[in-house]
Amino acid sequence: MIDFSHKPTIEGEKVILRPFKTEEDFPYIEECLLDPEVVKLTGSSPEYNRDETIDWYNTRNKQVNRLDLAIVDKIQHILIGEAVVNLYDEKNHRMNFRILIGPKGRNRGLGTEATQLIVDYVFKNSDLNELTLGVFAFNPRAKKVYEKAGFIIDSIDKNDLEFEGEWIDSINMKLTRNNWIEKQDKKSESMRI
Template identity: 70%
Template sequence: MEMNRMIDFSNKPTITGEKVILRPFMVEADFPYLVECLKDPEVLKLTGSDSGFDQEEVLKWYQTRNGQTDRLDLAIVDKQENHLVGEVVVNLYEEADHSMNFRILIGPRGRNRGLGTEATRLTVDYVFANTNLNQLTLSVFAFNPRAKKVYEKTGFVLDSIDKDDLQYEGEWIDAINMKLTREAWQGTK
């Protein structure tokens, strides 16, 4: 009997850690904090994004996140402050490898306190414990060593490098592609 390869993320969990809560978006309450994150100069740099976006379009986008079945989008909430500081996303299913992409965004209110590390670990653990995915993949720009270190601590390893993937302030920046297999994750448990 063939294993069902499709991933169903119609159930959006609430995952509670020591420092953060990962939960479905509550767009009205979260939106001012989301805008703050999306306009933050460091977020723009580290994600390779530009600052020009239409708030109405962004609002519409986030209003649809909880209804997506083919991806997992969760707000990262700082337990101490009780407001959104970022988001975690698992998306882009690849049938050939039975894998999905992981990404995280931490805004200015959530940096340098271990919130991103915990949110990454909680998301990875949830995905491997609740799906049959073979691996998670991600891409991080070379000028973001802090994120690369978080990913390595979580078990991600170098897969490949896309040379000169992003032009930033006149310089070309490599993208470092990493992966975490189910087998490697199980070895850390």
């Protein structure tokens, strides 16, 4: 069983990951969710129900079997996205990871840092064996971020999403605890040199 009832605040150099403060954060998460690039890159439906979305974010901090954290830009002091660990697979003791960065947080390394922060937190504070994710082939920027964090390609789902009349592949990636430990060891080794 997994227990993410404690919602941490994780501070990096550029971002802070923290529990959602729905009233304060909602205008910013709404801007992210309605952004055409976010809709495209996440394969989301362009249909949007504001009341359902508010209800959803009001319940994020109460979830015990998943971790939903707001990504806050330390310079602007506003929410610029979210990092989520969800879909617990008890048999294989793994979970899914996803992240989204809205228009005010792009192209400054914030998503890269947020990804590394949450991956490190999960492997340091749980006994999960693996994190998995899916990224659409037309999102090479996200794929590169995931590779930096240690994710490797596991499989490809051909023609997984139809977007503007074209079929897009979904790239399935994974990061095992052992690979994460090896990456940490290499990082420590290079710091000693």
